[in-house]
Each structure stands twice: as C-alpha cells, then as structure tokens.
Amino acid sequence: DAKTTQPNSMESNEEEPVHLPCNHSTISGTDYIHWYRQLPSQGPEYVIHGLTSNVNNRMASLAIAEDRKSSTLILHRATLRDAAVYYCILRDMGTSGSRLTFGEGTQLTVNP
C-alpha cells in the first residue's frame, strides 16, 4: 500500500480555519485519498474522500495537489468538537474488500 506522511500534531484556535496536510508521493493512479477522524474513546469516522478534484461536504473540504502527491484537509471553522486524530489514507476503491491502512495520524488540538 502506498504510504502517507502527516505531522504528528497540530494546534488551532476555535472558529479559525485549520489546514491539515498529507504527503503521498507514491500514490498510484487508482488510489483515492480518504480522510477519517477519531474522537477520544470513539471509533473512526469518515470525513471525506477524493481522487483528483477538490471536494467539499458538510464536514470539510479536501484540496488535492495537481500532481496528487499531496493533499490538505480543510476545516473551515474549527470547534472544540473537532479535536481528534485525523488520518489520511490511500485506498484503491477498485479492489474488492480493499482495506484501510492507518498510519499514526495528526492529533489536532483546538484551543478555546
């Protein structure tokens, strides 16, 4: 599986935007970029995914570099509830039963 690299931790202030980076220089053409987050004492939660174009949903935006070797998850206005570990994962959605390979993720701290 292609590997992703994320900072171990990031800090933000409440109601400010947060940009969480992810490097994936060995991404293949069929890999989708997925983001999950894990709040304390909970299971991971799907956030967003994309292939080539930038994506928006009610939770976040995903900006994908033109060469697809990096991406950024954008939380437009951080809240205290957004404090979590954020995982950037590459997944070949054409593979039956394709697994999620989790790294260590980025621990996001949101200050009031």
Next chain:
Amino acid sequence: NAGVTQTPKFQVLKTGQSMTLQCAQDMNHEYMSWYRQDPGMGLRLIHYSVGAGITDQGEVPNGYNVSRSTTEDFPLRLLSAAPSQTSVYFCATLGAARYGYTFGSGTRLTVV
C-alpha cells in the same frame, strides 16, 4: 437505525480464556471487518468478510477466528487470550457505494 453495534463495551479476561466479540449491523452492508488499536497507534486489520460465507485474513490474524453466517453479524473469537491481545477492537462495515466505512464504538479488552 443503530448502524454498527459492538458488544461488550468492556471485557477483562484471564490468560488462556476464550471469548467472542460481537458485531452486528442493520445497514445491509456486505463488507465487514475487524480492527485492533493499540495505545498511541493506528488501527490494524485482523479479519474481513466481503459477504456471508466468505472471510479472509488481514494484517494481524493470528490468535483470532471469524465466521460470517449472516449479512448482519460478524463475530470475532479469541481462542486462547494472551496479554498481547489487550487492545481496543473495532468493527467496521462498508456499503455498496464503497465510500466511507462505518465503525462501531469499540470493545476495550484487557487480558491479565
């Protein structure tokens, strides 16, 4: 609509005991899987199933058995518990749209 239900939430076992962790889903998802998460680490895949009657091994299958007799249920059996199996276990499902996995809230297992 309960989503993914895991039972029990907490369990303490003695070394050598056996037990079954339960996972049930009401979303008619074909794909189900089990992950374990050790302190400060990302999740690792134990076993998965792409449909009733079909199971396969993930990254760390040793010491665990699974079966899938129905679409709804995917139990994980620990045959002879060892302290190294102390972990938080998550069940995850994937629907036909194959976008985001749905995770259960986890079972925290301690083996003494």
